[in-house]
Amino acid sequence: xxxxxxxxxxxxxxxxxxxxxxxxxxxxxxxxxxxxxxxxxxxxxxxxxxxxxxxxxxxxxxxxxxxxxxxxxxxxxxxxxxxxxxxxxxxxxxxxxxxxxxxxxxxxxxxxxxxx
Amino acid sequence: xxxxxxxxxxxxxxxxxxxxxxxxxxxxxxxxxxxxxxxxxxxxxxxxxxxxxxxxxxxxxxxxxxxxxxxxxxxxxxxxxxxxxxxxxxxxxxxxxxxxxxxxxxxxxx
Numbered sequence: 031x032x033x034x035x036x037x038x039x040x041x042x043x044x045x046x047x048x049x050x051x052x053x054x055x056x057x058x059x060x061x062x063x064x065x066x067x068x069x070x071x072x073x074x075x076x077x078x079x080x081x082x083x084x085x086x087x088x089x090x091x092x093x094x095x096x097x098x099x100x101x102x103x104x105x106x107x108x109x110x111x112x113x114x115x116x117x118x119x120x121x122x123x124x125x126x127x128x129x130x131x132x133x134x135x136x137x138x139x140x141x142x143x144x145x146x
Numbered sequence: 147x148x149x150x151x152x153x154x155x156x157x158x159x160x161x162x163x164x165x166x167x168x169x170x171x172x173x174x175x176x177x178x179x180x181x182x183x184x185x186x187x188x189x190x191x192x193x194x195x196x197x198x199x200x201x202x203x204x205x206x207x208x209x210x211x212x213x214x215x216x217x218x219x220x221x222x223x224x225x226x227x228x229x230x231x232x233x234x235x236x237x238x239x240x241x242x243x244x245x246x247x248x249x250x251x252x253x254x255x256x
Contacts (some may be wrong), residue, residue: 072246072248085241132178132195133183134180135180137182137191138189139187139188
């Protein structure tokens with residue numbers, strides 16, 4: 031199984047809603063990533079988890095709250111979002127070995143989020 | 147974070163080779179060079195990566211300059227299915243970050 035599965039595929043939410051995005055992988059990868067991608071732009075790194083601990087937060091607003099409850103699962107909790115947060119949210123994972131970045135990223139297909 | 151620079155777009159004819167360039171003049175000694183591509187409505191897909199030596203796999207080849215300040219992704223025979231946005235990325239050996247460049251949109255003409 032070499033898949034990263036993201037749910038839901040599409041999400042529409044109001045600015046007062048609370049919702050969560052889910053990402054799952056069963057490749058034994060111990061590094062997991064959240065990226066945000068606006069239309070016709072490259073993905074922007076948001077968070078990195080290594081061994082289920084948050085290792086990188088790219089100064090993301092607190093209305094985005096990541097969680098890594100176990101080695102296979104990564105969540106992104108959303109609260110009080112703004113319309114400009116509408117984007118494709120991508121999850122990725124990779125193995126952690128001796129040379130950390132000598133391992134490729136596996137991406138999910140993303141969750142297309144619309145904030146009204 | 148080290149950055150990459152790529153042309154915004156390139157065109158190729160089907161079944162001809164394509165050379166996609168990337169400049170990364172601020173690369174550090176522990177940064178790996180990764181290439182990914184993204185088709186519409188999909189997540190990025192791994193293509194190839196390397197550190198210092200040229201690399202080949204079933205999808206493509208990666209040629210890395212001796213000073214590592216630039217690299218070229220080579221698709222040996224472009225097909226219509228290779229039309230995508232190609233991203234050159236420096237993967238930080240210190241932080242584990244993979245920061246995307248702006249990408250090159252490749253069009254393949256039949």
